[in-house]
Amino acid sequence: MKLLVIGGSGFLGRAFVEEALAGGHEVTTFNRGRSGADVPGVEAVRGDREVAADLERLAEGRSWDVVIDTSGYVPRVVGESVRALSGRAGTYAFVSSISALDGFPAEPAEEGAPGWACEPDAGPDDGGYGVLKAGCERAVEQGFDGNALIIQPGIILGPHEDIARLPWWLTRIARGGQVLAPGDPGAPMQLVDARDVAIFTLDQAARGAAGQFIVTGPVGKVTYGEWLGLCKEATGSDAELVWVDDEFLVEQGAGTFVELPLWGGPPSAVTANFWNVPTGAAEAAGLRTRPVAETVRDTWAWLREIPEDRRNFGSKTTHGMAPEKEAAILSAWAGRSA
Structure with missing residues (x-):
């Protein structure tokens, strides 16, 4: 074509x-x-x-x-x-x-x-x-x-991501130490690799297809805890993930989706709907999505060649929590737990 x-x-x-x-x-x-x-x-x-x-x-x-x-x-x-x-x-x-x-x-x-x-x-x-x-x-x-x-x-990740969601988590986890992990590690996610979006679209175009297709990963493919665990595995980091309660994070003024990338806050109908999107039509038409581990691994392989101080990618939105705020929340959480 x-x-x-x-x-x-x-x-x-x-x-x-x-x-x-x-x-x-x-x-x-x-x-x-x-x-x-x-x-x-x-x-x-x-x-x-x-x-x-x-x-x-x-x-x-x-x-x-x-x-x-x-x-x-x-x-x-x-x-x-x-x-x-x-x-x-x-x-x-x-x-x-x-x-x-x-x-x-x-x-x-x-x-x-x-x-x-x-x-x-x-x-x-x-x-x-x-x-x-x-x-x-x-x-x-x-x-x-x-x-x-x-x-x-839905949420698109992969090498060359310029929104800096997965790149921020990879960078933060690679740095090591105690890492603020938000909410419930069992919370479901739906993620899709940019390359799989491209492959599906090109295949449909080659067939002369028309109409609408929701294109994202299948429901239940990965949880937030598994996703951050894959980031640890890919980077070889010894970081300690410290899971902090949703409500406590809200009390501490933690921001959803941007400040803590892809954390949607306490469970709600909105977050449940966001991570429960049907993909049956696209799958019937041939959509195949690669393992999230491959997306994480390939993104780290690309990212590690970029100096950390240049990993802002020109995005209009700065993703990720400032180190000082993360440390303060982790300290408050430790004090509460004690």
Whole structure:
């Protein structure tokens, strides 16, 4: 296949490019050249998707079998890309999110459910992340003359992760000592490797598939305790995981998801829904997910080549707890336990 990847040098886009090249596909990337180096073997076209002239220059004289859009967050912007590329490819594969599903995570996720109310020409101030992703989906479905393939991933991890969730935990655990481990080690998680998202999407595109697929790991594949244990194993660390009660962490002002990556706080309907997302349609269509241990191991192999003081990856959100705060909470927990 001939593929156009909008993005292609960052985390998920890079996974798409590498898997496509490994599969013998011909790949063009379109990006500003700011997020990272181009993967060798691509035709790299520089441009900004928010500049109409750049989109026109990209489309002029070119055509592809599939467009892969991994970097769409604003419906109006995605719509401009769709209009410029409609008729230039047979399939537009848009990587959305489970957060686009209406009511989620306060309500359980349902495969094929409608997205949040959001117009396909909405701007950046017309909603939060999930609402805008739903608008992006509509921009593709309503504006592209061809197959609209909508991929709705859960939590994506793997090498080159630029959100620094797994990288932060690996870095912290590798440092050793007592490590604040949040909540219940038996709490379930659903995680998916970026490479598995890419492989599934490319396979569906090759078959001419359309429609929506929730793409994440199966329910019950790994717990939080097993996940952090895999981080210890991968790094060879002698760190001591100190499991601290959910409610105590809330009392101490510990932040969910960002300050303690992927910790959702005390058990609730929201956290239960977040880690209990159905994937039956994708599995029936061929989704296969690798062991979480492989994702952790490969991420550490990539991460260890980067000096620790450079592991911020340019993310807009700084993940992880400050050492001073972690030490204070661990001391308070030890005092309470004593």
